[in-house]
Amino acid sequence: MTISDEPAAQAQANGSVPISIDEGMRSVGNVHFISRSLTERTPLLLAAATTPSTHLGNATYDSDDQSNGPPPGTPAASPAPTDGLVFNPLFKSRSLSFHALPPSRQSMGRGHLRTRSKFLAGPRDSVDNLSLIKEAAGVRVWYDDYTTIDWIHEFVKEQTRIRSIRSLKGTSGMLMNMWDSVQAWLLVVLIGVVCGMLAAAIAISSDYLSSLKHGYCGRGFLLSHEACCGYNTTGDVCTDWTAWPLLVPSELLGAEWTGFGSYCLIGTGFILVSALLVYCFPNQHKVHSGEFKTAYYAAGGGIPEVKIILSGFVIRGFLGLQTLIVKCTGLVFSVASGMITGKEGPCVHIACCVGNIACRLFDKFEKNDAKRREILSASAAAGVAMAFGAPIGGVLFSLEQVSYYFPHKTMFRSYLCALVAAMTLKFINPFENGKIVMFQVTYDREWHWFDMGFFLLLGVFGGLYGVLFCKLNALWVRYRRQSWMKRYPVHETLCLVLVTLVVSYPNIYTRMSLTDLVTTLFEECRKGDYYEGLCVRHLSDYGPILQLLLVAFLNRATLTILTFGTRVPHGVFLPSLVVGALMGRITGTLVEYAYRLHPASAVFASCGGEHGCIVPGVYAIVGAAAVLCGTTRMTMSLVVIFFELTGNLTYIMPMMLSIMVSKWVSDFFCKDSIYDAMIRIAGYPYLDNQHTFVPHKSIVELLQTNVETIDLKDANTIADLRVKLAVTITKGLVDGGFPILDGHRLIGYISCSELEYVLEKVRHKDDTESCYFNDTHVVVDVETDVLMYNNFTPFVDQAPLAVTPNASAEMVAELFRKLGLRYLCVVDDGCFQGVIHKKRFISYLRDDRW
Incomplete structure (x- = not known):
């Protein structure tokens, strides 16, 4: 059964029976209902009210279950499509005609709803896949490596699964629903x-x-x-x-x-x-x-x-x-x-x-x-x-x-x-001290208002270091990929670690493990404490301690840039904490030294001559938070992490201040964190949902018009389809696909992975046999239809999302972000114009330097 605009007389001449579907209750008698309205699939795109139920013979199929909500970021239904949004012409009318097949064709395999494909999912596979076909979403195979998933299809599949479970009655149905709820x-x-x-x-x-x-x-x-x-x-x-x-x-x-x-x-x-x-x-x-x-x-x-x-x-x-x-x-x-x-x-x-x-x-x-x-x-x-x-x-x-x-x-x-x-x-209790992290510390003294100026300076330093680290490390990673280090990663790692150990051993602070060093730098000096010489007792000791801390800072800051990106398991959190803690401890020690030299200064008036008024450990933890923010651009989560580490609300405000300043400074020079920089270098197709951009091109300029298409008016032999598939993959569009046209009218879309799968299924057939993408018979068994009739219709997305050429690039970006689309078709007055692939769109955003 298929949607058709043929007159009733012509439909009867073709051996099919026209069935009118109006708003309200849809009754189809004993005919299997295959296609569903796009409104029940993507509530963003169509304002037309969906019908409450569909009668299949004596059974009623509920079509309004949207209990789990739309796919990622999908807004609520709007009153009408706007800003260039259009729909598959198959679904542009609210009163459609469906053609049922003659009885001879309808009876084929009827009542044997089996699905044998290895890729079909869900607890009730046959029901789920027939429902997916009814949703006009099509059946999907496993996603290829280095492709993106179809968020909308996964959402539709989940909705179908939920409906199948909720349709179960009695005690078994109740238990099945309870089990489904507790699994997560x-x-x-x-x-x-x-x-x-x-x-x-x-x-x-x-x-x-x-x-x-x-x-x-x-x-x-x-x-x-x-x-x-x-x-x-x-x-x-x-x-x-x-x-x-x-x-x-x-x-x-x-x-x-x-x-x-x-x-x-x-x-x-x-x-x-x-x-x-x-x-x-x-x-x-x-x-x-x-x-x-x-x-x-x-x-x-x-x-x-x-x-x-x-x-x-x-x-x-x-x-x-x-x-x-x-x-x-x-x-x-x-x-x-x-x-x-x-x-x-x-x-x-x-x-x-x-x-x-x-x-x-x-x-x-x-x-x-x-x-x-x-x-x-x-x-x-x-x-x-x-x-x-x-x-x-x-x-x-x-x-x-x-x-x-x-x-x-x-x-x-x-x-x-x-x-x-x-x-x-x-x-x-791995540390046998009741703590779950090694550098959990507490402080007895309050901070003073004069500390805020130094905390601001630490925030500026953290932002600048974060930008410098991201830039220099990105340059080093690119150089590593072009040098001998790419061919000999083990040799590179050995040389780097050997140099690290040699230059680290002479200094007592660089000789320590990073965890022990952070723990020591964060500590507050109390009476009798030593902490590897950080607790200074005499003024003459400040010079040697500051010298050791400065050397340790330069050592760790340089080696962190060179180490990140090597082919061993490693992270950047703790090295960034060490760099920030060293700079913070240096700053705090200098302030403490100034206070001990000039305790009566107006700057330190709030101390009142108290011994231990300055806590260098607090400066260390503030500096660590600032540098980690500049490197990773974490903000709220970083404040909470440090609060949970210290267990003290007293120093939340200084940390929030330094993190905010670090974020501002680093974003002023570069908005990419170290993770975004690595994604960009690796070339992953990541469309950041937190960044905004000002496009300099219209979607007509972004449109890819020379795409391979499948026209229903052509023979579409197996050999022709294999050639089209090879050409598309050669262009690098592995997760692309083929718009299916009827003349110039867009009626569907089939991805490369689905087409490759079904072509593999019919590899034993003659290459001159034709394949069908809009067959009108009732699908009962997916593999049987593919193998016996070369019918690829079950794998076709019969409701591809499309926009008109006058749609803005900003709206295209939002559709890719919030709906998780892999492609977007462009039609003008119902005629197909081209396709915008997500990967190509991301490449444009990167090259455009927004």
Whole structure:
């Protein structure tokens, strides 16, 4: 059955029976209803009221169930289409004529609603796919690698699944609905528990291996330095800890050279293990040319890729089991080696791997890519919770930084997932001190108004450093891709870490692990405290301490730029914290030195001559927040994370001030964070939903007119379709497709992946056989129709979204962002003009330098 504008007499002559469908109740007798109005699919685009129900014989099909809301960002229905929005001409009338097939054709396979295709999803596959055809959305195959998902189709598929479950009656129906409701909550709890356990294992392992660079515990070889000696604040010697120089007679090599050699040798060995893990277990993916490309998904932090995956991009294997195992193991050795890296960024990637693997337990999430991304958003929040012990900050991080589609239900699920992860970490107690993060600190003293000026300066510094870091690191990454380092990533990593260890050992602060260094810099000096010399007792000690801190700052700032982007698991969170904390501690120490020289100065009048009025640790934490904001452009989530780290509201206002100034300064020079810069360098098709732009072209100039089309008036043989497919893929439009025309009238669209699949199904047939994309018979079995009749109609999107040439480029961008479209057709007075592909549109935005 198909929509037709033929007169009744002509329809009867063709052997079909015209059936009129008016507003209100639609009765089709015993004829299977195939196509549905576009209004029931995208409420944004059509104001015409949808009919409340459709009678199929004696059954009533509810067509108004929109309980889960529209796809990402879809606004409410508007009273009429405006600003160039048009619709498929098939659906432009509210009183349409449908042609039912003659009885001979209708009876084919009737009553045998089976679906055997491996790609069809849902708990009731046959019902779901027939309903998808009724929705005019078409059936979809698995998404190809490096393509984008169809958000609207995934939404329609979910709505169809929900209707099929809610149609179940009786006790079984009630139980099925209850089970469907609790699946998401069980899933996020499971993800939170696993993430907490992995975080504890990574923390314990990395701390122990990091301690091995310096020595071992005499009362237990498997104890780290912290577990063996506790957190030493007074500088006393730990008798249970045996340093490596003590094992070698001093007359043979010397204590200092023995310590230096063991530090460099063990650290280099650890990074070699991490680099080889990544290099020896790559991910292979096949491109359409038939070649296999190698990708090292376990390398780096993973947050840029998580961002684009949550926006709808498909990277198969990036969140798989192999990546999870290599990432966790390699991260432990990377952190322990002494490399300038942290585990906070990679924890987000690890949590999303756990979430993606856990989704396989439930078809509801496994077979719907949009629903799966809701769980991945919750997993990202758990990743921050397992890294910082900050569940609320994790939720805000997921909302602010990585998530593209974040409805209210996802926020609550993210909160539960992050909470469970933090509680699991707290229960395991990996640090044996009751804390879930190593640099959790508290302060006894209040801040003063004269501190605000210095906090503002730290905010300016954080913004400038963030911009400088993003620019210089992007230049270094581009150079790395063009030099010998691209061919020899393991050699590059070994050389870099060896240089890092050699230049870091002489300085007591750079010799420490990054976590221990941040903990020390954040601390407040109380009576009797030492903190590696940071608690100055005499004025003459300020010069040497400031010199060591300045050298450590230059060391860490430079090496952070050179390290980010290497092919080992690493993150940028902790290195940015270290750089900011060092600059903050330097600033605070200088202010403290000035106060001790001039305690009666009017600037320090609010101190009243009190000893310890200046707290350099507060400057360190404010500087750390400013630099991390300048690097990642986090704002609200960063404030909450630092609040959860310190547990003190007293210093929230100074941190908010420095973060705000850092954000302003960094955005003034460049709006891209380090993650956006990496996305741009990698060439991922990411359309940021937080940026605005002023276009300099009309959509007519952006229009791609030389696209391959399928005209129903042509023969459309199997050979012709294969040629069209090859040409389109050669143009780089792997996730593109083919507008289906009737003359010049747009009547549908079929993507490359669907056409490739059905052509593979009929590969045994003669290449001269014709294929059909608008067949009028009732589809009963998808594969049978493809194999027996070359009928590709079930795979056609019969309601492609289209705009007119006078539509604005801003509206096109909003449609791509909020509806998650992969393409947008352009028609003029019902005649097809061309297609705008999302990837090409993003390329225009990047080249246009908006």
